[in-house]
Amino acid sequence: MKAALLTGIRQFEVKQVPDPKIINDTDVLIRVKNVGVCGSDIHYYTTGRIGSQVVEFPSIIGHEAAGIVERTGNKVTRVKPDQRIAIDPAVSCGHCDQCKTGRDNTCRELLFLGCPKQLQGCLCEYIIINEKCCFPINDNMTFDQATLSEPLAIGVYSVERSMISDKADAVILGSGPIGMSVFHVLRTKNIGDIYITDKIEERLMFSRKLNPRWSGNPDRTDIVKEISKINPLLPDVVFECSGNKEVIDQAVRLLKPGGTLVIVGITETDEISFPIHELRRKEITILNIRRQAHCTQKAIDMLDQRQVNMDSMATHHFPLEETQKAFDLVANYKDGVMKTMISID
Numbered sequence: 001m002k003a004a005l006l007t008g009i010r011q012f013e014v015k016q017v018p019d020p021k022i023i024n025d026t027d028v029l030i031r032v033k034n035v036g037v038c039g040s041d042i043h044y045y046t047t048g049r050i051g052s053q054v055v056e057f058p059s060i061i062g063h064e065a066a067g068i069v070e071r072t073g074n075k076v077t078r079v080k081p082d083q084r085i086a087i088d089p090a091v092s093c094g095h096c097d098q099c100k101t102g103r104d105n106t107c108r109e110l111l112f113l114g115c116p117k118q119l120q121g122c123l124c125e126y127i128i129i130n131e132k133c134c135f136p137i138n139d140n141m142t143f144d145q146a147t148l149s150e151p152l153a154i155g156v157y158s159v160e161r162s163m164i165s166d167k168a169d170a171v172i173l174g175s176g177p178i179g180m181s182v183f184h185v186l187r188t189k190n191i192g193d194i195y196i197t198d199k200i201e202e203r204l205m206f207s208r209k210l211n212p213r214w215s216g217n218p219d220r221t222d223i224v225k226e227i228s229k230i231n232p233l234l235p236d237v238v239f240e241c242s243g244n245k246e247v248i249d250q251a252v253r254l255l256k257p258g259g260t261l262v263i264v265g266i267t268e269t270d271e272i273s274f275p276i277h278e279l280r281r282k283e284i285t286i287l288n289i290r291r292q293a294h295c296t297q298k299a300i301d302m303l304d305q306r307q308v309n310m311d312s313m314a315t316h317h318f319p320l321e322e323t324q325k326a327f328d329l330v331a332n333y334k335d336g337v338m339k340t341m342i343s344i345d
Contacts, residue, residue, distance in 0.1 A: 003124035004323035005058040025075035034143035036064030063089035065122035066146035086146035089113035152299040155181030157292035169235040174242030202336035
Protein backbone atom coordinates (compact mmCIF):
# COMPACT_ATOMS: atom_id res chain seq x y z
CA MET A 1 0.00 0.00 0.00
CA LYS A 2 0.98 3.65 -0.38
CA ALA A 3 1.98 5.55 2.75
CA ALA A 4 3.34 8.99 3.54
CA LEU A 5 6.38 8.30 5.71
CA LEU A 6 7.77 10.94 8.03
CA THR A 7 11.47 10.38 7.34
CA GLY A 8 12.96 13.31 9.25
CA ILE A 9 12.20 16.75 10.62
CA ARG A 10 9.92 18.43 8.05
CA GLN A 11 10.46 15.56 5.60
CA PHE A 12 7.85 13.25 4.07
CA GLU A 13 8.27 10.58 1.41
CA VAL A 14 5.42 8.67 -0.21
CA LYS A 15 6.42 5.01 -0.62
CA GLN A 16 5.03 1.51 -0.88
CA VAL A 17 4.93 -0.36 2.46
CA PRO A 18 3.49 -3.76 3.43
CA ASP A 19 -0.27 -3.98 3.90
CA PRO A 20 -1.41 -4.40 7.52
CA LYS A 21 -2.86 -7.78 8.45
CA ILE A 22 -5.79 -8.77 10.64
CA ILE A 23 -4.35 -10.64 13.62
CA ASN A 24 -6.99 -10.47 16.38
CA ASP A 25 -10.64 -11.52 16.16
CA THR A 26 -11.70 -7.96 17.03
CA ASP A 27 -9.49 -6.30 14.40
CA VAL A 28 -10.98 -4.22 11.60
CA LEU A 29 -9.14 -3.48 8.34
CA ILE A 30 -10.09 0.03 7.20
CA ARG A 31 -9.55 1.62 3.81
CA VAL A 32 -8.63 5.16 4.81
CA LYS A 33 -10.42 7.87 2.82
CA ASN A 34 -9.63 11.05 4.71
CA VAL A 35 -7.05 12.26 7.23
CA GLY A 36 -7.06 15.59 9.05
CA VAL A 37 -3.78 17.28 9.95
CA CYS A 38 -3.78 17.90 13.70
CA GLY A 39 -1.61 20.23 15.78
CA SER A 40 -0.03 17.22 17.49
CA ASP A 41 0.98 15.87 14.07
CA ILE A 42 2.67 19.21 13.44
CA HIS A 43 4.67 18.82 16.66
CA TYR A 44 6.03 15.51 15.33
CA TYR A 45 6.69 17.12 11.95
CA THR A 46 8.56 20.19 13.23
CA THR A 47 10.30 18.83 16.35
CA GLY A 48 10.05 15.04 16.15
CA ARG A 49 8.49 14.76 19.59
CA ILE A 50 5.78 15.61 22.08
CA GLY A 51 7.32 15.42 25.53
CA SER A 52 8.75 11.92 26.00
CA GLN A 53 7.07 10.63 22.83
CA VAL A 54 9.90 10.76 20.30
CA VAL A 55 9.44 9.77 16.66
CA GLU A 56 11.61 6.95 15.30
CA PHE A 57 12.08 7.72 11.60
CA PRO A 58 10.64 6.61 9.26
CA SER A 59 7.18 6.68 10.78
CA ILE A 60 3.53 6.90 9.71
CA ILE A 61 1.69 9.54 11.71
CA GLY A 62 -1.85 10.95 11.58
CA HIS A 63 -4.87 10.06 13.70
CA GLU A 64 -7.89 12.15 12.63
CA ALA A 65 -9.45 9.86 10.05
CA ALA A 66 -12.49 8.33 8.41
CA GLY A 67 -12.82 5.47 5.97
CA ILE A 68 -14.58 2.32 4.81
CA VAL A 69 -14.48 -1.11 6.44
CA GLU A 70 -12.62 -3.52 4.16
CA ARG A 71 -12.53 -6.71 6.25
CA THR A 72 -13.19 -7.72 9.85
CA GLY A 73 -11.96 -10.27 12.37
CA ASN A 74 -14.11 -13.29 13.20
CA LYS A 75 -15.68 -11.80 16.33
CA VAL A 76 -16.41 -8.28 15.07
CA THR A 77 -20.09 -7.35 15.44
CA ARG A 78 -19.93 -3.56 15.60
CA VAL A 79 -19.26 -2.95 11.89
CA LYS A 80 -19.33 -4.86 8.59
CA PRO A 81 -17.50 -4.66 5.26
CA ASP A 82 -18.29 -1.64 3.06
CA GLN A 83 -19.59 0.34 6.06
CA ARG A 84 -18.53 4.00 6.22
CA ILE A 85 -17.03 4.93 9.60
CA ALA A 86 -15.45 7.63 11.72
CA ILE A 87 -12.48 6.54 13.81
CA ASP A 88 -11.63 7.05 17.47
CA PRO A 89 -7.80 6.88 17.39
CA ALA A 90 -7.40 5.76 21.02
CA VAL A 91 -7.39 2.07 21.93
CA SER A 92 -7.87 1.45 25.65
CA CYS A 93 -7.31 -1.91 27.35
CA GLY A 94 -10.71 -2.08 29.07
CA HIS A 95 -9.45 -3.82 32.20
CA CYS A 96 -7.13 -1.46 34.13
CA ASP A 97 -8.22 0.70 37.07
CA GLN A 98 -8.64 3.73 34.79
CA CYS A 99 -10.83 1.96 32.24
CA LYS A 100 -12.98 0.43 34.98
CA THR A 101 -13.79 3.92 36.27
CA GLY A 102 -14.62 5.25 32.79
CA ARG A 103 -11.29 7.02 32.28
CA ASP A 104 -10.40 5.31 29.01
CA ASN A 105 -8.33 8.34 27.99
CA THR A 106 -5.88 7.74 30.84
CA CYS A 107 -5.79 3.96 30.37
CA ARG A 108 -2.59 2.43 31.76
CA GLU A 109 -2.02 0.61 28.46
CA LEU A 110 -3.45 3.21 26.06
CA LEU A 111 -2.41 2.93 22.42
CA PHE A 112 -2.94 5.75 19.96
CA LEU A 113 -2.85 5.91 16.17
CA GLY A 114 0.27 7.65 14.89
CA CYS A 115 1.89 7.89 18.31
CA PRO A 116 5.57 6.82 18.50
CA LYS A 117 6.03 3.17 19.51
CA GLN A 118 2.28 2.65 19.73
CA LEU A 119 0.11 2.25 16.60
CA GLN A 120 0.72 2.97 12.94
CA GLY A 121 -0.83 6.24 11.88
CA CYS A 122 -3.43 6.92 9.19
CA LEU A 123 -1.43 8.61 6.42
CA CYS A 124 -1.66 5.47 4.31
CA GLU A 125 -4.19 3.43 2.36
CA TYR A 126 -5.09 0.91 5.09
CA ILE A 127 -5.00 0.65 8.86
CA ILE A 128 -5.96 -1.97 11.44
CA ILE A 129 -7.80 -0.97 14.61
CA ASN A 130 -10.00 -2.57 17.26
CA GLU A 131 -13.70 -2.62 16.41
CA LYS A 132 -14.60 -0.48 19.45
CA CYS A 133 -12.82 2.44 17.75
CA CYS A 134 -15.07 2.21 14.67
CA PHE A 135 -18.17 4.42 14.59
CA PRO A 136 -20.64 3.93 11.71
CA ILE A 137 -21.79 7.11 9.98
CA ASN A 138 -24.85 7.83 7.88
CA ASP A 139 -24.57 7.88 4.09
CA ASN A 140 -25.30 11.62 4.07
CA MET A 141 -22.30 12.42 6.29
CA THR A 142 -19.18 13.36 4.36
CA PHE A 143 -15.75 11.97 5.16
CA ASP A 144 -14.68 15.54 6.03
CA GLN A 145 -17.44 15.71 8.64
CA ALA A 146 -16.60 12.26 9.99
CA THR A 147 -12.94 13.25 10.32
CA LEU A 148 -13.89 16.46 12.13
CA SER A 149 -15.73 14.37 14.73
CA GLU A 150 -12.33 13.66 16.32
CA PRO A 151 -11.41 17.26 17.25
CA LEU A 152 -15.09 17.97 17.98
CA ALA A 153 -15.09 15.09 20.49
CA ILE A 154 -12.24 16.86 22.32
CA GLY A 155 -14.37 20.00 22.37
CA VAL A 156 -17.32 18.05 23.76
CA TYR A 157 -15.15 16.45 26.44
CA SER A 158 -13.49 19.76 27.40
CA VAL A 159 -16.82 21.50 27.88
CA GLU A 160 -18.24 18.55 29.82
CA ARG A 161 -15.23 18.47 32.14
CA SER A 162 -15.46 22.22 32.73
CA MET A 163 -18.95 21.78 34.20
CA ILE A 164 -19.74 25.27 32.95
CA SER A 165 -23.00 26.50 34.41
CA ASP A 166 -25.94 28.29 32.81
CA LYS A 167 -25.24 31.96 32.04
CA ALA A 168 -21.55 31.58 32.87
CA ASP A 169 -19.07 33.54 30.73
CA ALA A 170 -16.21 31.80 28.93
CA VAL A 171 -12.96 32.74 27.20
CA ILE A 172 -11.29 30.65 24.50
CA LEU A 173 -7.59 31.36 24.09
CA GLY A 174 -6.66 30.14 20.63
CA SER A 175 -9.13 29.86 17.76
CA GLY A 176 -7.53 27.00 15.85
CA PRO A 177 -9.41 23.73 15.19
CA ILE A 178 -9.58 22.73 18.87
CA GLY A 179 -10.55 26.21 20.05
CA MET A 180 -13.24 26.35 17.38
CA SER A 181 -14.45 22.87 18.38
CA VAL A 182 -14.87 24.13 21.95
CA PHE A 183 -16.63 27.24 20.61
CA HIS A 184 -19.08 25.14 18.55
CA VAL A 185 -19.95 23.04 21.59
CA LEU A 186 -20.38 26.09 23.84
CA ARG A 187 -22.80 27.52 21.30
CA THR A 188 -25.12 24.57 22.01
CA LYS A 189 -25.22 25.48 25.74
CA ASN A 190 -27.23 28.03 27.66
CA ILE A 191 -24.25 30.09 28.75
CA GLY A 192 -23.40 33.78 28.83
CA ASP A 193 -20.82 35.68 26.80
CA ILE A 194 -17.98 34.04 24.90
CA TYR A 195 -14.68 35.83 24.28
CA ILE A 196 -12.01 34.47 21.92
CA THR A 197 -8.42 35.35 21.07
CA ASP A 198 -5.77 34.36 18.55
CA LYS A 199 -2.56 35.78 17.12
CA ILE A 200 -3.60 34.93 13.56
CA GLU A 201 -6.03 37.45 12.13
CA GLU A 202 -7.53 34.98 9.64
CA ARG A 203 -8.49 32.66 12.48
CA LEU A 204 -10.05 35.51 14.42
CA MET A 205 -12.10 36.38 11.35
CA PHE A 206 -13.14 32.72 11.11
CA SER A 207 -14.19 32.67 14.77
CA ARG A 208 -16.43 35.71 14.29
CA LYS A 209 -18.83 33.55 12.28
CA LEU A 210 -20.02 32.22 15.66
CA ASN A 211 -20.58 35.74 17.03
CA PRO A 212 -18.37 35.99 20.11
CA ARG A 213 -19.04 38.90 22.46
CA TRP A 214 -15.48 40.06 21.79
CA SER A 215 -12.47 38.79 19.85
CA GLY A 216 -8.93 40.12 19.82
CA ASN A 217 -5.29 39.55 19.00
CA PRO A 218 -3.00 39.47 22.08
CA ASP A 219 -0.13 40.78 19.92
CA ARG A 220 -2.12 43.91 19.16
CA THR A 221 -4.15 44.58 22.28
CA ASP A 222 -4.18 43.95 26.02
CA ILE A 223 -6.84 41.26 26.07
CA VAL A 224 -7.13 41.20 29.86
CA LYS A 225 -7.74 44.94 29.91
CA GLU A 226 -10.26 44.82 27.07
CA ILE A 227 -12.27 41.90 28.44
CA SER A 228 -12.21 43.47 31.92
CA LYS A 229 -13.81 46.61 30.49
CA ILE A 230 -16.72 44.55 29.18
CA ASN A 231 -16.91 42.22 32.15
CA PRO A 232 -15.48 43.83 35.32
CA LEU A 233 -16.27 40.74 37.43
CA LEU A 234 -14.28 38.64 34.92
CA PRO A 235 -15.30 35.38 33.17
CA ASP A 236 -16.01 32.07 34.89
CA VAL A 237 -14.11 29.63 32.66
CA VAL A 238 -11.06 29.94 30.40
CA PHE A 239 -10.29 27.26 27.81
CA GLU A 240 -6.58 27.43 26.93
CA CYS A 241 -6.44 25.98 23.41
CA SER A 242 -3.28 27.54 21.99
CA GLY A 243 -0.57 25.39 23.55
CA ASN A 244 1.37 28.59 24.19
CA LYS A 245 2.89 28.63 27.68
CA GLU A 246 2.82 32.46 27.78
CA VAL A 247 -0.97 32.35 27.60
CA ILE A 248 -1.24 30.72 31.03
CA ASP A 249 -0.58 34.03 32.80
CA GLN A 250 -3.30 35.67 30.71
CA ALA A 251 -5.71 32.88 31.58
CA VAL A 252 -5.17 33.27 35.31
CA ARG A 253 -5.56 37.06 35.15
CA LEU A 254 -8.75 36.70 33.11
CA LEU A 255 -10.51 34.44 35.60
CA LYS A 256 -12.76 35.59 38.41
CA PRO A 257 -12.15 34.19 41.91
CA GLY A 258 -13.35 30.60 42.00
CA GLY A 259 -12.98 30.34 38.22
CA THR A 260 -11.81 27.33 36.22
CA LEU A 261 -8.84 27.08 33.88
CA VAL A 262 -9.22 24.26 31.34
CA ILE A 263 -5.91 23.41 29.68
CA VAL A 264 -6.65 21.82 26.31
CA GLY A 265 -3.69 22.88 24.14
CA ILE A 266 -0.42 20.93 23.95
CA THR A 267 2.78 22.90 24.50
CA GLU A 268 6.09 22.18 22.78
CA THR A 269 7.93 22.65 26.08
CA ASP A 270 8.27 20.12 28.89
CA GLU A 271 7.52 22.59 31.68
CA ILE A 272 5.35 25.67 32.20
CA SER A 273 5.06 28.03 35.16
CA PHE A 274 2.00 29.44 36.91
CA PRO A 275 1.54 32.72 38.81
CA ILE A 276 1.03 30.68 41.96
CA HIS A 277 0.05 33.49 44.33
CA GLU A 278 -2.70 34.78 42.06
CA LEU A 279 -3.88 31.18 41.55
CA ARG A 280 -4.02 30.76 45.32
CA ARG A 281 -5.69 34.07 46.07
CA LYS A 282 -8.34 33.50 43.44
CA GLU A 283 -8.66 29.80 44.33
CA ILE A 284 -8.56 28.86 40.66
CA THR A 285 -9.39 25.28 39.66
CA ILE A 286 -7.09 23.83 36.98
CA LEU A 287 -8.33 21.05 34.71
CA ASN A 288 -6.06 19.24 32.28
CA ILE A 289 -7.63 17.66 29.21
CA ARG A 290 -6.19 14.38 27.94
CA ARG A 291 -7.78 13.85 24.53
CA GLN A 292 -11.36 12.68 25.27
CA ALA A 293 -13.38 9.82 26.71
CA HIS A 294 -16.76 8.51 25.49
CA CYS A 295 -17.45 11.59 23.36
CA THR A 296 -16.94 10.34 19.78
CA GLN A 297 -20.55 9.23 19.30
CA LYS A 298 -21.77 12.46 20.90
CA ALA A 299 -19.70 14.43 18.40
CA ILE A 300 -20.98 12.38 15.46
CA ASP A 301 -24.57 12.88 16.62
CA MET A 302 -24.06 16.64 16.93
CA LEU A 303 -22.77 16.77 13.37
CA ASP A 304 -25.41 14.43 12.03
CA GLN A 305 -28.25 16.36 13.67
CA ARG A 306 -26.72 19.68 12.54
CA GLN A 307 -26.48 20.95 16.09
CA VAL A 308 -23.13 22.20 14.89
CA ASN A 309 -21.99 22.93 11.34
CA MET A 310 -18.23 22.60 10.97
CA ASP A 311 -18.12 22.18 7.19
CA SER A 312 -16.21 25.42 6.68
CA MET A 313 -13.45 24.18 9.02
CA ALA A 314 -12.05 21.99 6.22
CA THR A 315 -10.32 24.84 4.40
CA HIS A 316 -7.77 22.91 2.34
CA HIS A 317 -7.56 19.50 0.64
CA PHE A 318 -4.51 17.61 -0.66
CA PRO A 319 -3.89 14.12 -2.07
CA LEU A 320 -1.60 11.75 -0.16
CA GLU A 321 1.19 12.47 -2.63
CA GLU A 322 1.21 16.12 -1.46
CA THR A 323 1.39 15.40 2.28
CA GLN A 324 4.59 17.45 2.57
CA LYS A 325 2.86 20.47 1.06
CA ALA A 326 -0.15 20.00 3.36
CA PHE A 327 2.01 19.88 6.49
CA ASP A 328 4.08 22.89 5.43
CA LEU A 329 0.87 24.87 4.95
CA VAL A 330 -0.36 24.05 8.46
CA ALA A 331 3.04 24.40 10.17
CA ASN A 332 3.49 27.87 8.67
CA TYR A 333 -0.14 28.99 9.18
CA LYS A 334 -0.38 29.96 5.52
CA ASP A 335 -3.35 30.91 3.34
CA GLY A 336 -5.84 31.22 6.20
CA VAL A 337 -5.64 27.48 6.90
CA MET A 338 -7.92 26.11 9.61
CA LYS A 339 -8.07 22.36 8.97
CA THR A 340 -6.23 20.61 6.16
CA MET A 341 -7.59 17.31 4.89
CA ILE A 342 -5.56 14.68 3.04
CA SER A 343 -7.65 12.52 0.73
CA ILE A 344 -6.58 8.96 -0.06
CA ASP A 345 -7.98 7.30 -3.19
